[in-house]
Amino acid sequence: MTVERQSSYVPGKGETTASSKAVGFFRAMGAVVWKDLSAELRSRELLSAMLVFALLVILIFNFALDLDPATRRQSTITAGILWVIFVFAGTLGLNRSMAIEKDRGCMDGLLLAPVDRSAIYFGKALGNLVFMLMVEIIVLPIYSLLYNVNLFNPGLLLVILLGSIGYVAVGTLLAAMAVQARTRDILLPILLFPVVLPVILAAVKASTGFLDGLDMIEIRPWLNLLIAYDIIFSAVAFMVFDYVVEE
Amino acid sequence: MILSLLLQDATANTTSYMIAGFAIIFGVMLIYLISLLVRQRNLQRDLEVLQDIQEDEK
Amino acid sequence: MESKPRLLTILDVVTVVLLLIATYMVFFYAPQEAVMGDVQRVFYFHVAAGWVGMLSFLVAAVAGIFYLVKKDHKWDIVGLAAVEIGIVFAFINIVTGSIWARPIWNTWWTWDPRLTTASVMLLIYLAYLMLRQGIEDPDRRARFGAVYAIVGFLSVPLTYFSARIFRTIHPIVIGSGDPGAQGAFDMTPLMLRTFMFSLLTFTFIFVDLLWRRIRLGRKADQVEQLRLKTME
Numbered sequence: 001m002t003v004e005r006q007s008s009y010v011p012g013k014g015e016t017t018a019s020s021k022a023v024g025f026f027r028a029m030g031a032v033v034w035k036d037l038s039a040e041l042r043s044r045e046l047l048s049a050m051l052v053f054a055l056l057v058i059l060i061f062n063f064a065l066d067l068d069p070a071t072r073r074q075s076t077i078t079a080g081i082l083w084v085i086f087v088f089a090g091t092l093g094l095n096r097s098m099a100i101e102k103d104r105g106c107m108d109g110l111l112l113a114p115v116d117r118s119a120i121y122f123g124k125a126l127g128n129l130v131f132m133l134m135v136e137i138i139v140l141p142i143y144s145l146l147y148n149v150n151l152f153n154p155g156l157l158l159v160i161l162l163g164s165i166g167y168v169a170v171g172t173l174l175a176a177m178a179v180q181a182r183t184r185d186i187l188l189p190i191l192l193f194p195v196v197l198p199v200i201l202a203a204v205k206a207s208t209g210f211l212d213g214l215d216m217i218e219i220r221p222w223l224n225l226l227i228a229y230d231i232i233f234s235a236v237a238f239m240v241f242d243y244v245v246e247e
Numbered sequence: 248m249i250l251s252l253l254l255q256d257a258t259a260n261t262t263s264y265m266i267a268g269f270a271i272i273f274g275v276m277l278i279y280l281i282s283l284l285v286r287q288r289n290l291q292r293d294l295e296v297l298q299d300i301q302e303d304e305k
Numbered sequence: 306m307e308s309k310p311r312l313l314t315i316l317d318v319v320t321v322v323l324l325l326i327a328t329y330m331v332f333f334y335a336p337q338e339a340v341m342g343d344v345q346r347v348f349y350f351h352v353a354a355g356w357v358g359m360l361s362f363l364v365a366a367v368a369g370i371f372y373l374v375k376k377d378h379k380w381d382i383v384g385l386a387a388v389e390i391g392i393v394f395a396f397i398n399i400v401t402g403s404i405w406a407r408p409i410w411n412t413w414w415t416w417d418p419r420l421t422t423a424s425v426m427l428l429i430y431l432a433y434l435m436l437r438q439g440i441e442d443p444d445r446r447a448r449f450g451a452v453y454a455i456v457g458f459l460s461v462p463l464t465y466f467s468a469r470i471f472r473t474i475h476p477i478v479i480g481s482g483d484p485g486a487q488g489a490f491d492m493t494p495l496m497l498r499t500f501m502f503s504l505l506t507f508t509f510i511f512v513d514l515l516w517r518r519i520r521l522g523r524k525a526d527q528v529e530q531l532r533l534k535t536m537e
Contacts, residue, residue: 170460173452174453174456180445181439182439182440182441183438184439187439190431191435191436194429194457195429197460198460198464221470225467225470233456233459236455236456240452240455243451244449244452246448258341258342259341259342261409264344264404264405264407265342265344265346267404268346268405269346269350271404272347272354272397272401275393275400279393283517283521287517287521297528298531301534301535
């Protein structure tokens with residue numbers, strides 16, 4: 001993994017230092033994402049864990065909520081179960097992703113690089129988002145098949161994207177903290193769930209709305225809430241991440 | 248039963264709930280205040296013990 | 306910092322007096338509510354406790370910001386103190402809310418926006434404590450606490466809005482009446498005065514307890530430092 005050293009980057013003619021800083025930022029961010037993705041491509045341990053877990057949750061729900069087919073196909077049930085799956089699988093992903101950094105000492109290496117800490121945050125968050133989306137993309141058709149529900153609804157996909165962004169934005173920050181505590185594994189859900197509740201609430205309502213084919217007017221407030229949340233928490237996490245990883 | 252009372256336009260008898268409510272309010276506040284005082288006293292005692300040890304070590 | 310400051314003693318006295326007056330007002334000055342009866346009197350302190358809960362949260366978040374910016378340890382003490390007090394009053398708020406709900410709405414619990422938000426706030430407070438418990442390094446503990454207090458504080462209004470929108474689209478009818486419309490009663494001037502006075506009283510209680518808890522925190526730090534020194 002190479003990270004572009006800012007000190008050795010000499011702005012060429014016509015380039016301002018501001019734009020070269022931005023280039024450095026995105027390069028660093030890209031490097032972090034690429035590191036996570038290529039490592040995962042090789043070992044696939046994170047994705048397989050999340051996927052198997054998601055399938056197991058579907059299985060458990062099948063028996064825990066023993067519903068007749070008609071009830072089961074209701075949008076509220078579908079949306080609810082899907083988001084529970086995503087939330088729990090997501091927690092797994094966040095935890096593992098950060099634990100790998102810490103255990104392999106990658107975090108220290110990253111921090112030594114002369115890049116903006118927030119580039120590391122966005123890189124990690126983006127990586128986490130990609131993993132979460134990959135799991136979601138696989139779970140959707142499987143759930144569709146098992147329960148005879150059509151989940152290929154562009155609105156639903158949009159909600160899943162927005163919700164995942166919000167979840168990962170705050171989750172990456174909190175996971176970075178949780179992984180440094182003694183009670184590492186159990187701590188992330190405790191920290192995350194109360195704070196991410198508005199996202200889940202809005203995501204479930206919006207998902208239900210799209211599955212029901214409701215008017216955009218009804219769904220719009222939930223989408224707005226999701227977007228607001230995504231923006232607010234990305235911004236806050238970006239500002240505060242420095243304090244969480246400094247030694 | 249409350250519903251029928253309400254429909255009759257009489258004031259519901261909710262005194263027992265009121266008592267429970269205030270018991271919680273004053274009770275919990277009192278317990279917290281006492282815990283603060285107890286902890287303060289314990290810490291003071293620890294401080295004195297530690298200071299004595301410091302003195303002895305000199 | 307061993308002797309108790311005179312100002313705190315004065316504050317203690319003022320607070321107790323205010324509480325006595327407020328209690329008198331709640332039981333004798335304010336009239337009995339026509340429909341709900343006596344349990345409505347709990348409302349004054351119930352809302353006041355909720356107010357203190359939110360105020361504590363704000364103080365914790367602001368203390369968090371100050372700690373991150375100034376790196377002065379005293380802000381960490383303030384933050385922890387505020388969270389502890391917040392837990393106490395959020396708890397009072399939720400339980401009295403439940404006690405009120407039972408005879409009025411025929412249910413111990415309802416997921417209305419305010420109760421939902423109150424319980425989420427309490428959970429965030431508790432998570433804050435669990436976060437601190439899991440970290441040994443005091444500086445890291447303070448930093449993480451500060452970050453979580455800020456993040457938590459920002460998320461609570463969003464939870465409230467979500468729950469509000471949830472209710473306007475799907476009004477819930479529970480038991481004997483719609484909780485959204487219910488629970489609101491017209492406050493006569495006497496009630497209003499009692500209400501405002503209760504808010505004032507509980508604000509004083511908050512400041513008094515916060516100051517006491519901060520002193521406790523400082524003493525705990527003193528003891529801890531001395532303990533480390535003794536072990537050298």
